[in-house]
Amino acid sequence: MDRYDVVIAGCGPVGAVAANLFGHLGLATLVIEKTHEPYTLPRAIHFDQEIMRIFQSAGMAEALLPHLSIPAGAMYFGANGKAISQFRANVTTDRFGWATSYNFYQPDLERALRDQFSDRSTVRLVIGQSVQQVTQDADGVRVSTSSENGPMVVEARYLIACDGGRSTVRKQIGGELTDLGFDEPWIVVDTFIEDPIDLPQLHGTPEGIDMRDALFIMGDPARPTSVIPGVGKHRRFEFMLLPDEDPADYNDPARVASLIEPFVKGRPHEIIRCAVYRFHALLAERWQVGRVFLAGDAAHQTPPFYGQGMCHGIRDVANLAWKLKLVLEGVASPLLLDTYQPERLPQVRSVVEASMRAGQNLCTLDPARAAKRDEEMGAIAARTPPGYVDLIPPITSGVLGTGSAAGARFIQPPMVSAKGVKGLLDDLTGGGFVILGRDATVLRAVGEVHDQLSAAGLKIFFVASRNALSQAQMIPDLIDVTGELSQWFDYHTCAGVVLRPDAYVYGTFESSEDLTTLLKTLIAQLDIRKTSYLMRPLW
Numbered sequence: 313m314d315r316y317d318v319v320i321a322g323c324g325p326v327g328a329v330a331a332n333l334f335g336h337l338g339l340a341t342l343v344i345e346k347t348h349e350p351y352t353l354p355r356a357i358h359f360d361q362e363i364m365r366i367f368q369s370a371g372m373a374e375a376l377l378p379h380l381s382i383p384a385g386a387m388y389f390g391a392n393g394k395a396i397s398q399f400r401a402n403v404t405t406d407r408f409g410w411a412t413s414y415n416f417y418q419p420d421l422e423r424a425l426r427d428q429f430s431d432r433s434t435v436r437l438v439i440g441q442s443v444q445q446v447t448q449d450a451d452g453v454r455v456s457t458s459s460e461n462g463p464m465v466v467e468a469r470y471l472i473a474c475d476g477g478r479s480t481v482r483k484q485i486g487g488e489l490t491d492l493g494f495d496e497p498w499i500v501v502d503t504f505i506e507d508p509i510d511l512p513q514l515h516g517t518p519e520g521i522d523m524r525d526a527l528f529i530m531g532d533p534a535r536p537t538s539v540i541p542g543v544g545k546h547r548r549f550e551f552m553l554l555p556d557e558d559p560a561d562y563n564d565p566a567r568v569a570s571l572i573e574p575f576v577k578g579r580p581h582e583i584i585r586c587a588v589y590r591f592h593a594l595l596a597e598r599w600q601v602g603r604v605f606l607a608g609d610a611a612h613q614t615p616p617f618y619g620q621g622m623c624h625g626i627r628d629v630a631n632l633a634w635k636l637k638l639v640l641e642g643v644a645s646p647l648l649l650d651t652y653q654p655e656r657l658p659q660v661r662s663v664v665e666a667s668m669r670a671g672q673n674l675c676t677l678d679p680a681r682a683a684k685r686d687e688e689m690g691a692i693a694a695r696t697p698p699g700y701v702d703l704i705p706p707i708t709s710g711v712l713g714t715g716s717a718a719g720a721r722f723i724q725p726p727m728v729s730a731k732g733v734k735g736l737l738d739d740l741t742g743g744g745f746v747i748l749g750r751d752a753t754v755l756r757a758v759g760e761v762h763d764q765l766s767a768a769g770l771k772i773f774f775v776a777s778r779n780a781l782s783q784a785q786m787i788p789d790l791i792d793v794t795g796e797l798s799q800w801f802d803y804h805t806c807a808g809v810v811l812r813p814d815a816y817v818y819g820t821f822e823s824s825e826d827l828t829t830l831l832k833t834l835i836a837q838l839d840i841r842k843t844s845y846l847m848r849p850l851w
Contacts, residue, residue: 316342316436317640319455319468321443321481325356325418326608326625327474328425329366333633335432336370339640342466343435344457346442350422353585354502357415357540357548358619359626362704364410365724365815366630368736369743372428373410379424380414381543386527389511390686391679393532397693407796409724409736413619417543438464446471446484446604453603469640470649471604472632474625477594479610485601487610494593494615494668496675497553499562501572504545505581511539512574529674533682536674539575546584549575550616552675559588591615591671593664599653605632612660617670618703620663631656634744634813635711638838643767645839651710662705711812711837713819713830716804720817725796727775730789737797738815740790744769745818745834747827749808750776750801752786757824761831764840769813770831810834 318334320327323345334341367373386399406412429435441457441464448454453471457464473481511528528539540548549572553559561567568586594613599606608625632652638644673689676682706719724737733740741748745768749755752774762770776788777798792798801807806820810830818834821827 314342314466315452316340316466316468317470318342318636319344319453319466319471321455321471321473321479322475322608322610323422323426323437323439324351324474324476324608325422325425325622326629327472328422328429329370329626330472330474330607330629330633331429331435331437332370332372332425332432333366333629334636335429335435337633337637338434339636341435342468343429343437344441344443344455345437345439348439350419350426352419354418354542354546354548356418356622357542359414359416359623360619361406361408361410361412361414362721363623363626364414365408365738366626368409368738369630369815370428372425375428376421376424379420379543380416381525381541382411383413383415383527383541384525386529388529388531388689390531390689391533391682392686393530396531396686396690407723407725408721409726409738415540415542417546420543443475443480443484446481448603469603470636472629473604473606473610474608474629475610477609477613479606481604482596482606482610485598485604487601487606488597489594489613490597492593492595492664492668494591494671496591496615496671497559497588498591499551499553499568499571499586499588501549501551501568501586502542502584503547503549503572503576503581504584505547505576505579506545507579509539509547509575510577531674531676531682531686533677533679536676552677553588554677562586562588593668595657595661595664599657600649605649605652607632612664614660614664615667615671617667617674618663620667620703624660624663627659628652628656630814638768643838643840648711648838655707655710658708659705663703666703707816711818711834713810713833715806715809715817715820715830717806717809717817718819722809722811722815722817723796723800724815725792725794727797728791728793730787730791734793737790741771741773743815744771744813746770746811747772747808748775748790748797748811749773749821749827750798751807754807754821754824754827758827758831761828761835764835765831767840768838775808 317339318341320330320343323343331341331343387395388397390396441459444458445456452467452469454467473479475481525541530537536552538550551571592613593615596606596611599611607628614621635648639646639648673685712719727737727740728734729740755772773789775790775792777792777795804820807822809820810818812818819830
């Protein structure tokens, strides 16, 4: 019987990313997928800069770039057709090292993700197999599958269920979904169209935004609508299904054509698909049962109004990846994995609730209520500085130290190494647990505590800004060429920061005593093993 470190059920985008992350970390990984080819129609369409940073961590960001487009921005139009708020995307890089947003055509992205892990010797994909039964004991998980070619049984230390909203694995482990009370039907129409679209009944030209590459949201109470740019000729239209309409009405191609005609105005186009979706807000009560973990839509379903559904799933598997590595290598206690749901659930819930509020605002069919909504939104927009609003809250429990920024996502400015190599921060540090400090004396004091964490891959970097090189106590490991890292230290009044492998802040420190305390806390939280760090436990 074949045995693996991890079995992944499902090879959609989240499962494919999980395979790449686990394979990159050297975990023996099996992916089980019931379909023979990636899904041929677009479903997810957007991810943000943190997801691109996760791709970067597995060495695949550059390979995926040709399959992506960067939206120029977004505009919200109110009930009277006037623009209420405008967001111009950062299309080069932002504080996390990548553009603010990326759009993609899902069939192409899935193929590209599979191409990436097909070259990883630690990853195996089995297609045409459906998970039928999951059992587990103290030593591992047994997964039984069925297919037209006969059954298969495999064993693994852990199982990650990335098998979607109707997850077979979730049902196997008795997982229940909690409905947060959002249920709105929308008509989704995907098209190929080369020319710029028209925006009917809108007043004012979007300032500085390319009409071909921007997201437009129209709060028209007659029918709330969104228009989303894809890659190349791909454009998505989303229309709210009205109370007097039947989803079956949109099985009629003529009815679908009439919906998009005001936008395409007779230009040549192709309708790829039309589907009526019910946008739900659902959270699984338990994301972990023993050695089985739920990720992506198997654990949560998010209304799409902030484009975070797939992003949630990728954050899930990124959170699990580094923890699984430490546990499977015998460095950390298996109890480390119990921090998965406490860390991820509050983040997901926060974004789900924000998406529900956005959807409830948009799905307003009463003209008077829509006018009041627009007035309130206009007032907020007038007093809000332009720029990106970070939806993702800090981690508040789990593998977490202390300091004003503990639990927050860390920035990723461009840096220069001591050898003159230029690159983004994560590439130059190599990821893992990282200490960045601007006081060499403080960094030297960690000594024995650092040695205990060397098995977990802890690395130390003395950082100096370009302007402070002449006053540096020693040759810096990294040069902060933009000064952004120094500004971050100043803002948080600290001498340095300890980063987790997923680029979240573990804690900040002002002195060697602070840093030593942080590292001792981390040792206790990981329950660092005193046995050999070099041998993976064998079956």
